Amino acid sequence: MKGKVWLVGAGPGDPTLLTVKALYCIRQAEVIVYDRLVSDEILQEAPSHCKMVNVGKLPNYHPIPQDDINDCLIQLALQGHNVVRLKGGDPYVFGRGGEEAEALAAFDIEFEVIPGISSAIGGLACAGIPVTHRDCASSFHVVTGHLKQGKDPLDWSQFSRLGGTLVILMGMSQIKHICQQLMDGGKPVSTPAAVVRYASRDNQQVVTGTVANIAQRAEEAQIKSPALIVIGGVAAKHTTLSFQATCRHISELAEFVA
Ligand code: SAH
Numbered sequence: 001m002k003g004k005v006w007l008v009g010a011g012p013g014d015p016t017l018l019t020v021k022a023l024y025c026i027r028q029a030e031v032i033v034y035d036r037l038v039s040d041e042i043l044q045e046a047p048s049h050c051k052m053v054n055v056g057k058l059p060n061y062h063p064i065p066q067d068d069i070n071d072c073l074i075q076l077a078l079q080g081h082n083v084v085r086l087k088g089g090d091p092y093v094f095g096r097g098g099e100e101a102e103a104l105a106a107f108d109i110e111f112e113v114i115p116g117i118s119s120a121i122g123g124l125a126c127a128g129i130p131v132t133h134r135d136c137a138s139s140f141h142v143v144t145g146h147l148k149q150g151k152d153p154l155d156w157s158q159f160s161r162l163g164g165t166l167v168i169l170m171g172m173s174q175i176k177h178i179c180q181q182l183m184d185g186g187k188p189v190s191t192p193a194a195v196v197r198y199a200s201r202d203n204q205q206v207v208t209g210t211v212a213n214i215a216q217r218a219e220e221a222q223i224k225s226p227a228l229i230v231i232g233g234v235a236a237k238h239t240t241l242s243f244q245a246t247c248r249h250i251s252e253l254a255e256f257v258a
Contacts, residue, residue, distance in 0.1 A: 003077040005104055007097050009090040009116015010034075012123035014200040014248045015041045021114050023250075023257065029084040031076055033069070035095075037088025037226060039201070041249065066096055070103035077109040088226075090118040094144050094169050118142075119228060120167045123199030127206045128242030129234050131165055136233025139164030145171025145178060145229070157185030165232035172225045176215040182231065187211055192236035197227040202248055208238055 006025050011017035018026075026032065026045045034043060036056025043052065055069045076083045091097030091113060104111045117123075120142045121131050131140045141159060145168050159166055160182045171178055175195070183189055193214035197205040209217045211231055218227075250257060 001080055002109055003079070003081040003083060004110040004112065005073055005077055005083045005085055005100075006112050006114060007085050007091040007101060008087065008114040009095075009118075010038045010042050010086050010088055011117040012089055012119040012126065012200040013037070013039050013198060014126070014245065015039055015045070015250045016247055016253055017117050017122065017200060018042065019114060019116065022116065025084050025114060026086070029082075031081050032084045032086055033072060033076070034086040035088055038086050042086070045250065066099060069096075070100055073100060074103060074107050074109065077104065078107065087116070088119070089123070090116045093118040093120060093142065119199050119226075120169060123228060124167065124196060124230060126200035126245065127194070127196040127204060127228075128238040128240075129194060129196070129230055130237060130241060131167065131234065133234050133237060137163070137165040140167060140232075141165070142167045142169065143171075144169055145174045156181035160185030160187040165230065165234050168229040168231070170225070171229045172218070172223065172227050175218060175229060178229065179211050179215050179231075182211055187231070191231055192233055194230045194235035194238055195223050195227050196230070197223045199228060200245075200248070206238055206242075208235060 008022045008025055029046050029050045031051045032046055033053045033055055055064050057063050073083060073085060087095040087097060101111055124131055141162055141164055156178060189212040191211045193211045194206060194208045195214060195218045205223060207217050207221045207223055247253060
């Protein structure tokens with residue numbers, strides 16, 4: 001009999017932001033296929049007999065091709081294993097979860113999606129940045145800075161004309177270019193901007209500025225991937241809306257989740 005695959009969102013990093021269903025799935029797992037962005041503390045919730053398969057970037061920084069990841073899930077399920085496919089944030093937000101679900105569907109393999117808190121919304125909230133605010137953003141646009149090879153480059157000028165918050169994922173290597181294109185497209189140079197690395201984790205870093213200087217400030221603070229770039233008035237709210245999380249470790253909630 002074929003196994004089933006659960007496409008599970010692990011949230012932005014803080015393990016206490018897992019959903020109840022995600023934690024349940026991880027604790028019952030027989031095989032977990034996980035990405036680089038999933039925290040060790042979350043992986044430690046798996047039972048000791050669980051087979052752990054890392055499909056994140058290899059030590060030589062080469063990503064495993066998506067087709068190989070799809071094949072891995074398909075083979076495990078065809079062998080009868082129940083598989084937890086654990087991804088950072090939400091599995092359908094730039095996580096290639098849609099591609100994996102399609103590959104499973106093509107083999108008639110049962111799957112279920114367990115949504116997670118996306119870094120693009122919840123991660124920003126943890127950094128004191130509300131993705132919308134009636135004073136300055138009545139829409140938000142989540143964009144990838146890194147397109148599939150062979151795709152036409154993004155027309156950043158069209159995003160300059162949008163009034164809402166721009167949240168850019170996987171954009172750090174292009175931050176200078178992105179900000180320049182936005183300004184060339186008419187985004188006012190004084191538009192607030194921020195970068196957030198390791199949102200929601202103990203080592204979260206936030207740098208603020210404007211679309212004109214955020215690339216340089218991020219470079220000075222040595223902010224690298226994984227980080228979010230936020231352009232829009234909400235970025236300036238960080239100063240007043242930052243907070244200390246009650247807890248960031250499952251062990252601190254032991255009585256509730258035992
Ligand atoms: N599915 C994920 C996004 C995967 S794409 C989600 O919903 O959050 C990977 C990119 O997400 C990273 O390059 C980075 O831009 C962003 N990202 C994910 N987790 C993050 C975190 N904790 N802090 C900052 N950026 C994060």
